[in-house]
Amino acid sequence: MAATQDEQNKKSTLNEKVNTFFQKNRKLILFGFIAVAVILVGLIVSISVRDKLQEKALSKVDGFNRRYLEMKDSIHSENSEAVLRQLDLIVLMVEIDDFAKKNSGLPSARAYSLSGEISSNQKNWVDAEKAFLNAARAAGKSYFAPVNFFNAAVAAEEQENIDAAIAHYNMAIDFSSSFPAAARAQFSIGRLEESRNNKLAALEAYSTVLGKWPNEMLWTNLAQNRIIILSD
Numbered sequence: 001m002a003a004t005q006d007e008q009n010k011k012s013t014l015n016e017k018v019n020t021f022f023q024k025n026r027k028l029i030l031f032g033f034i035a036v037a038v039i040l041v042g043l044i045v046s047i048s049v050r051d052k053l054q055e056k057a058l059s060k061v062d063g064f065n066r067r068y069l070e071m072k073d074s075i076h077s078e079n080s081e082a083v084l085r086q087l088d089l090i091v092l093m094v095e096i097d098d099f100a101k102k103n104s105g106l107p108s109a110r111a112y113s114l115s116g117e118i119s120s121n122q123k124n125w126v127d128a129e130k131a132f133l134n135a136a137r138a139a140g141k142s143y144f145a146p147v148n149f150f151n152a153a154v155a156a157e158e159q160e161n162i163d164a165a166i167a168h169y170n171m172a173i174d175f176s177s178s179f180p181a182a183a184r185a186q187f188s189i190g191r192l193e194e195s196r197n198n199k200l201a202a203l204e205a206y207s208t209v210l211g212k213w214p215n216e217m218l219w220t221n222l223a224q225n226r227i228i229i230l231s232d
Contacts, residue, residue, distance in 0.1 A: 057107035064096050065114055072121070093118060100134065109139035113148055120155065129155035129164070136171070146175035150185055162192050176212070183213035187223055194226065203230055 071085045071092075093115060100111035116131035132152035139145040153168035169185040169192075176182035190205030209216070209223035 057103055058110065060099060061107055061110045061114065064092065064099070064111065067092055068114070068118060089118070100138070104138060106139065106142065106144065109135045109142075109144050109148070111135075112138055113144070113151075116148070116151060116155070120151075123158075125155045125158040128152075129159070129168075133168070141175075143175075143178050146172040146179035146182070149175075150179075150181060153185070153188070157192070162196055166192055183209055183216040183219040186212070187219045190223065190226060194230070199230055203227060206230075 068089075071088055075085045075089060096111050096115050096118075100108045100115065103111065112131050112135035116128045116135060119125070119128035119131055129152050132148045132155060136145045136148035136152065139148060149168050149172035153165045153172065156162075156165035156168055166189050169189050172179055172185045173182050179185075186205060186209045190202045190209070193199075193202040193205055206223040206227050209219050210227075214220060
């Protein structure tokens with residue numbers, strides 16, 4: 001019975017201390033709650049504003065793409081309109097580049113990627129590679145990064161720059177968990193190594209396809225065939 005009474009006294013004393021603490025510090029506590037509320041509201045507003053700005057920026061990129069599609073077919077024609085369209089394209093490319101530099105994240109990445117696509121269609125592989133690399137960097141760790149590293153590798157291949165192409169393919173493969181074409185990129189490394197008679201590196205690249213992507217039947221079959229041929 002005495003132990004129970006002591007426990008009750010301790011609880012009563014603790015409650016009194018808590019009440020006293022809140023009474024003495026009620027203003028500070030109130031201001032603390034208000035500050036937290038203000039911070040939370042600020043975060044919500046900030047996120048909302050950021051999302052709206054990104055949506056607006058992405059809409060701007062869509063507008064660039066529509067303008068390009070409208071002029072795309074007539075750029076290579078042999079009439080007077082083609083000259084005007086070429087001038088329009090130059091203006092568009094300047095606008096896209098300026099937009100990409102002033103923005104960041106996905107809007108910037110999409111703008112750079114569009115610039116890379118346009119340069120690729122113009123067979124301007126140097127600018128295409130540069131634009132795709134800028135797009136990949138702007139995309140950060142998102143799904144859009146490996147796509148652009150892959151495209152940069154293709155542009156490097158067109159320039160017969162095998163070292164750069166392999167480096168870009170490897171960057172794309174680093175995102176293998178979120179990049180559906182990772183097996184294709186790995187096979188491409190084997191193909192490039194084979195093209196410069198680097199047999200051991202080619203075999204290693206093809207073997208990696210078999211080991212890491214056993215369910216990618218197209219690329220595993222092609223890799224297996226190349227291994228058989230190179231091993232004869």
